[in-house]
Amino acid sequence: MKQSQLFSKTSKTSEADATSVNHDFLVRAGFVDQLMAGVYSYLPLGWRVLHKISDIVREEMDAIAGQEIFLPALHPKENWVKTGRWESMDVLFKIKSQSDSEYSLGPTHEEVIVPLAKKHINSYRDLPKAWYQIQTKFRDELRAKAGLLRGREFLMKDLYSFHATREDLQAYYEKSKQAYTNVFTRCGLDAIITEASGGSFTKEFSHEFQVATENGEDLIFTCACGFSQNKEIAKVGEGDRCPRCGKEKIKAVKSIEVGNIFDLGTKFSKDFDLKFTDEDGTSKEVIIGCYGIGISRLMGAIVEVHNDEAGMIWPEEVAPYEYHLVSLGDNDAVYKQSEEVYEQLTKSGKEVLWDDRREASNGEKLGDADLIGIPTRLVISPKTGDKIEVKKRAEKEIKIVSIKEL
RNA sequence: CGGGCUGUGGCGCAGUUGGUAGCGCGCGUCGUUCGGGACGACGAGGCCGUGGGUUCGAGUCCCGCCAGCCCGACCA
Numbered sequence: 001m002k003q004s005q006l007f008s009k010t011s012k013t014s015e016a017d018a019t020s021v022n023h024d025f026l027v028r029a030g031f032v033d034q035l036m037a038g039v040y041s042y043l044p045l046g047w048r049v050l051h052k053i054s055d056i057v058r059e060e061m062d063a064i065a066g067q068e069i070f071l072p073a074l075h076p077k078e079n080w081v082k083t084g085r086w087e088s089m090d091v092l093f094k095i096k097s098q099s100d101s102e103y104s105l106g107p108t109h110e111e112v113i114v115p116l117a118k119k120h121i122n123s124y125r126d127l128p129k130a131w132y133q134i135q136t137k138f139r140d141e142l143r144a145k146a147g148l149l150r151g152r153e154f155l156m157k158d159l160y161s162f163h164a165t166r167e168d169l170q171a172y173y174e175k176s177k178q179a180y181t182n183v184f185t186r187c188g189l190d191a192i193i194t195e196a197s198g199g200s201f202t203k204e205f206s207h208e209f210q211v212a213t214e215n216g217e218d219l220i221f222t223c224a225c226g227f228s229q230n231k232e233i234a235k236v237g238e239g240d241r242c243p244r245c246g247k248e249k250i251k252a253v254k255s256i257e258v259g260n261i262f263d264l265g266t267k268f269s270k271d272f273d274l275k276f277t278d279e280d281g282t283s284k285e286v287i288i289g290c291y292g293i294g295i296s297r298l299m300g301a302i303v304e305v306h307n308d309e310a311g312m313i314w315p316e317e318v319a320p321y322e323y324h325l326v327s328l329g330d331n332d333a334v335y336k337q338s339e340e341v342y343e344q345l346t347k348s349g350k351e352v353l354w355d356d357r358r359e360a361s362n363g364e365k366l367g368d369a370d371l372i373g374i375p376t377r378l379v380i381s382p383k384t385g386d387k388i389e390v391k392k393r394a395e396k397e398i399k400i401v402s403i404k405e406l
Numbered sequence: 407c408g409g410g411c412u413g414u415g416g417c418g419c420a421g422u423u424g425g426u427a428g429c430g431c432g433c434g435u436c437g438u439u440c441g442g443g444a445c446g447a448c449g450a451g452g453c454c455g456u457g458g459g460u461u462c463g464a465g466u467c468c469c470g471c472c473a474g475c476c477c478g479a480c481c482a
Contacts, residue, residue: 012443013418013431017475037474089482108482142407142480150481217481262482290482329440363442370442381441389441 001044001321002342003355003368006030008043010368020215022300023147025312029371031320038144038152045372046299048320050155053295054134056186056317057157060179064172066132066159071112073136077102079111083271091139105138110290113160114268121286124164124278128172132159134295146217148300149256155295163287164276173261176291180209180259183293187302188315191258194220196230198262205233209259209293213304216255223248256301259293306394312373313393321353324374328362328381338380341388341403369393378406 008030015027026032031046042050058068077094080086086094086104093105106112113131121127137156144152159176163169177193184191191209198206208230210220219231221238225245229236231252236243238252269275269285278284299318306313314320323345327338335358342354353374355365362381369377370393379389388406390399 009432010443011417011432016412016418019475034474083482085482091481110482139481143476143478145475264482331440361443362440363444366442368443379441383441 001353003353004357006044006353008033008045010371012367020146020149020300020304021307022149022215022303025303025307025371025373026147026300029311029368029373032148038141038150038154040148040151040153040296042296045320049299049314049318050295052318052320053187053298054155054157057134057183057293057295060183060186061130061132061157061159063182064130064175064179065128066130069131069133071106071109071116071133071135073106073138075104075106075111077104079115079272080104083111083268085111091141093138093140106135107137107139108290108292109133109135109158110160110264110268110288114272114274114288117160117162117286118272118274121162121274121276123276127162127164127276127286128168130159130161130172132157132291146215146300148296149215149217149304151296154297157293157295159291161289161291162274163289164278164284166287169263169287169289173263173289176261176289177207180261180291180293184209184211184258184298186317187298188306188318189258189298189302192220192222192228192253192255193226194222194228194230194255195233196260197233206260206262208257210253210255211258211301211305212253212255213301214254215304216253218255218257220253220255221250222253223250256297256304257294258298258301259291261292262290264288264290307373310367311371314373314375316375319375320372321351321374323350323352323376323378324369324372325352325354325378325380326365326369327354327356327358328365328379330358331382334380334382337386341378341380341406344403345406 010030011028014024026046027034030043033041033043035041077086085092091107095103095105121129134155134157136153138153141150141152144150161172163172181191189211191211194208194210195205196208210218220228221234221236222228223242223245225242225248227242227244236250238250240250242248242250266285266287268288274286275283276286302318303312306315325338325342327334338354342352345352373393375393377391377393387400387402390401
């Protein structure tokens with residue numbers, strides 16, 4: 001991609017309203033644009049990142065037998081009345097059609113997928129099943145905030161698993177923990193598996209995947225041994241002895257919830273009468289688990305964790321491009337050589353953003369490269385001769401290499 | 407939803423006791439520059455969030471509404 005052709009431009013100055021790091025950098029670098037509180041457009045660079053994250057999620061969900069589907073965002077009121085959430089869920093967006101029919105915009109999809117499952121699950125032979133989608137969710141948050149971290153419209157992966165027995169759900173639940181950990185690790189994040197409230201559906205705990213960062217809005221109590229509880233259920237406080245290992249002291253850590261997994265039990269099976277015939281011929285309720293990852297929030301969380309004063313520092317697997325080729329100086333030879341390098345890299349399958357803007361100053365280009373935060377910067381200038389300067393965004397060191405060594 | 411702050415060219419801001427709007431960045435043209443957002447000249451661009459009120463006259467004063475941000479509450 002030639003930067004001169006890029007749809008979005010960068011900005012030297014922060015927006016007045018940008019108080020969170022992710023909002024500030026993502027807007028300034030042209031990854032996203034805010035339409036209104038909690039609602040963002042994704043521009044080419046941001047959309048690429050979202051795709052990278054989505055693809056990682058797909059690979060890991062497929063690895064635990066997930067099958068991707070795509071459900072509607074527009075839901076009939078009836079299904080939400082049936083589960084009681086038309087009244088009880090305060091973040092539910094409710095809309096009315098011109099003929100006065102009522103609908104909701106999906107904040108989550110149990111109300112859609114369970115009736116769907118009813119048409120495809122009849123026997124124990126049909127179980128287990130795991131279906132997931134990556135979809136826009138709507139939640140009528142009273143206070144959207146912190147850039148991509150709390151939106152009213154956002155991208156989310158939700159997987160639902162259907163089981164014949166509690167044991168089977170438990171086994172799958174544990175597998176999902178590993179899959180989730182893989183997702184976050186690949187996204188450059190260290191997610192802490194944290195016990196949290198199970199909500200109104202189950203007496204069991206749920207688990208949240210929390211990323212420690214100063215700008216997080218959650219508070220968790222953790223121990224080096226792996227113990228971690230959300231403040232909403234924590235029976236320990238900072239400085240207490242860890243109830244699990246009995247040695248270390250508990251730390252209070254601010255964090256961002258990037259994923260959660262729930263044991264829904266039979267709550268929704270009961271609401272929609274989702275039953276299967278077991279081996280012994282008896283009819284039983286299907287046991288359901290639900291597993292979410294906030295894809296767009298994850299993008300914001302990555303920025304919150306990986307940045308410096310100059311801009312973002314994208315982890316390799318989620319970076320919009322692998323290489324940022326920067327041509328310095330208004331010099332024909334430089335641009336000719338740059339074009340060759342750009343073609344060569346692109347042909348060999350590398351993803352390259354080439355800053356080919358001849359009219360832009362060197363400082364502007366280097367500043368943009370830091371702001372955008374592509375992992376590897378390649379510089380060609382009158383100084384580099386027939387070599388190329390290579391610098392990792394996260395490091396200070398500069399290497400001079402020949403084209404062949406790239 | 408309670409409390410607070412803020413709405414003025416694309417962005418960041420200034421605008422005095424009320425007298426018909428200005429700066430920086432960005433943008434356009436020309437020229438000079440070229441390794442950390444360079445410089446000069448000329449130029450384009452504003453129903454001052456919105457509705458009402460006070461006044462001879464409102465960006466400025468008063469009231470309502472809308473929007474954005476922050477704190478809190480909320481967040482299956």
